[in-house]
Amino acid sequence: MKLVEAIIKPFKMDEVKDALNEIGIEGITVSEVKGFGRQKGHTELYRGAEYVVDFIPKIKMEIAVPDELVNKVVETIENTAKTGRIGDGKIFIIPLEEAVRIRTGEKGTDAI
Amino acid sequence: MKLVEAIIKPFKMDEVKDALNEIGIEGITVSEVKGFGRQKGHTELYRGAEYVVDFIPKIKMEIAVPDELVNKVVETIENTAKTGRIGDGKIFIIPLEEAVRIRTGEKGTDAI
Amino acid sequence: MKLVEAIIKPFKMDEVKDALNEIGIEGITVSEVKGFGRQKGHTELYRGAEYVVDFIPKIKMEIAVPDELVNKVVETIENTAKTGRIGDGKIFIIPLEEAVRIRTGEKGTDAI
Amino acid sequence: NDEILSRARASFIGMAIGDALGATVEFLTATEIQHKFGTFKEIVGGGWLRLKPGQVTDDTQMALCIARAITTAGGWSLEGIAQNFAAWLQSRPVDCGDTCRKGIRAYMLHGHLEVPPSKWDAGNGAAMRLLPAALYAFPDKELLSKYVVEQAHLTHNSPLSDAACINLGELLHLALSGASKNRLRRRVDNLTEEFPAFSFTPYHGLASGYVVDTLQTVFHWFFKGRSFEECLVGTVNQGGDADTTGAICGMLAGAYYGMEGIPARWIKKLDQKVLAELEQVTPLLLKARP
Ligand SMILES: Nc1ncnc2c1ncn2[C@@H]1O[C@H](COP(=O)(O)OP(=O)(O)O)[C@@H](O)[C@H]1O
Ligand SMILES: Nc1ncnc2c1ncn2[C@@H]1O[C@H](COP(=O)(O)OP(=O)(O)O)[C@@H](O)[C@H]1O
C-alpha cells in the first residue's frame, strides 16, 4: 500500500476529489497548508486577488491506496490539479506498511 | 522506528492521549484535518443557516514510535478511538528511517 | 529521495526557512500543528476558571529532498531550530518512493 | 543513633529544598539568572514548569518512590521501586526526564528491571534520586554499591552514571558519619583520579543534565561554600539543570551541615506535605536497614 500525498491549489480540491470519486476512491484526508516554492515572490491568483508573497495557501490531500491503484490515482490527480501555471503542486508517494480501519479492526487493503 | 498516523474523531482526542500517557507515551503531534470517506456529509448550522458539508472534521495524530511499541500503540488507539459507528477513522504505519531530537542531537529511539 | 518532516517552535520558522534557502532548498510545505510532549502548555482563564492547555503550538515543515542532500538539510534545521530549551522539536526522515511536479509531469529528483 | 537520624533528615530535606529552589531557574544560564534575579536565593516557584512556591519535581518524587518501596517491603525491593516509578509516571508528574521515561515505560510494557547499556544514559537521572538507597545501605559500602547501581539501571545504564552514583553514595555515607570536608575532598579526589572527567578544577561552569557537568557543579560549589545556604545558592545560580544540581548539592550539604545548617525560611517554604512525608519516611528507612 502507499500513502499518496498531494499538495495542490486550493481551488482545485473539489475537482480532484470528484475525479477521485469517479475512479472509486472515497477516503481522503485533507489539511490546509502553506506552500513555499522555487519561484520567490511570484504572483499567484488566490480568491481573485494576485499575491506576491513568500507563501501560498495550499491544500494537502492524503490518500491511502492499494499498490495496484497508485498509478491511476497519481494520473488522476495530475490531470485534474494541473493548470500549467507555476505552483500547481506536488505528489509524493510514501510506503504504507500497515493500515487499520478503527471501526472494524480490518487491516491492510480491507482497511482503506 | 515507525511513524504512527491516526485519523480519529475530534471528541476522542483527549481519551486517546490519556490512554497513550498510561503506557508512557507523551510525545504526540496533532493537526486538525478534514475527512472525506464513507461517513457522508452532515448538516451544519453556520450563522443561523443550515447547510450540508461533505467533509467531517477529524484529528490527525502523529506518533513516532520504536518498533517494539508499535503494536501496543496501535492497539491502544484502536480501543480508545473506536465507537463502532461509521467514521471512527484510520491508523497508518509509515516507516521512519531516522529521528532527531533537535534540543540534544540525540538520534534514533533516544530521540523519541 | 526522503521526506524530511521537522516539528519546530513557530518563532523559528523564518530562520529555518532562510537557512534552507541558503543551501538551495526552496520547496517547503508548512502546517500549523499542536505539540504534546515534555514541554507543557500554559494555563488559561476561561469563564473565571483556570485550566491547563496542555499542547504547545508548533510548526511542521515537510521538505522532499534528494538523498545526497538529506544530511545537510537535517544539520541545517538542527542548527537553526535549536534553542537548547525543552520543546525545540523533532526531525523525522521518511522514505519517499516517488515525487511528481504536477505542472510539468516531471518525476523523481527533477520534481523536487 | 540520633546524630545519624538528624543528618539523614537534613539530607533528605536539603535535597527537596534544592529541588524546589533550583526548579525556578532550571534551563536559565548564569547570566540570565543574574539579570532576572540578581543573586537568586528564595523559593518562589515559577520556572518553565510554572511551579507553586515550594513545589518539588521529579528529583524528589522519584526519591520518594524508592523510599516508599523500601519501607513498604521492609527491605530492598527493585520490583517495588519499578512499580512505584510506573504509578508515578501514570500520575502525570509535573516533569519526567526523557531517559527516565524510556526506562519506566520499558518496565511498564515488558517488566524489564534493567535497561540495556547506552552511551546516552550518562544523564543525572539515576544519581538525583539515590538518597534513600544510600540511607538504607548505611554504613555498608558493598550494599551501597549494589543498591544504588540496581536502582540506577532501571533507567540509566552507563559507566559514568554508575560511577557518579557509587561515589555520590559514598560521599553521603561519609557526611552522615560526620566526616570533615577535607575527608570528603580526599574522597572526591579519588573519584577524579579514576574518572578525570569529573575533575572540577578549573571549574568550567557547566551545569547541564550530563552527570559529569552536574557533579562538577555540585562539587565546585559544595567545597567552595562555607554554609548550607552558600553551597546551594552558588549551585543553583549556575543555572542549567538547576533543580537537579540543587537537589544533589542539597542532599550532600544537608548531610554535612545537618539540620542546624538549613535556613528555617526554606524549610517553611517547602511543600509541607512533602516535608511531612520526608520526616516520616527517613527514620523508617534507617530502621529498615539490613
Ligand atoms: N521539495 C518540496 N518539498 C515539499 N513541498 C514542496 C517542495 N517543493 C514544492 N513543494 C510544495 O509544492 C508547492 C508548489 O511548488 P512550486 O515550486 O511553487 O511550483 P511548481 O509546483 O510549479 O514546481 C509549494 O508551494 C510547496 O507547497
Ligand atoms: N483511503 C484513505 N486515505 C486517507 N484517509 C482516509 C482514507 N479512508 C478514510 N480516511 C479517513 O478516515 C476517516 C473515516 O473514514 P470513513 O470511511 O468515513 O469511515 P470508517 O472509518 O468507518 O471506515 C475519513 O473521514 C478520512 O479522514
Ligand SMILES: Nc1ncnc2c1ncn2[C@@H]1O[C@H](COP(=O)(O)OP(=O)(O)O)[C@@H](O)[C@H]1O
Ligand atoms: N514521539 C513523538 N512523535 C511525534 N511528535 C513528537 C514526539 N515527541 C515529541 N514530538 C513533538 O516534538 C515536540 C517537542 O517535544 P518535547 O518532548 O516537548 O521536547 P524536546 O523537543 O526537548 O524533546 C512536541 O511538542 C511534539 O510536537
Ligand SMILES: [Mg+2]
Ligand atoms: Mg526535576
Ligand SMILES: [Mg+2]
Ligand atoms: Mg532536572
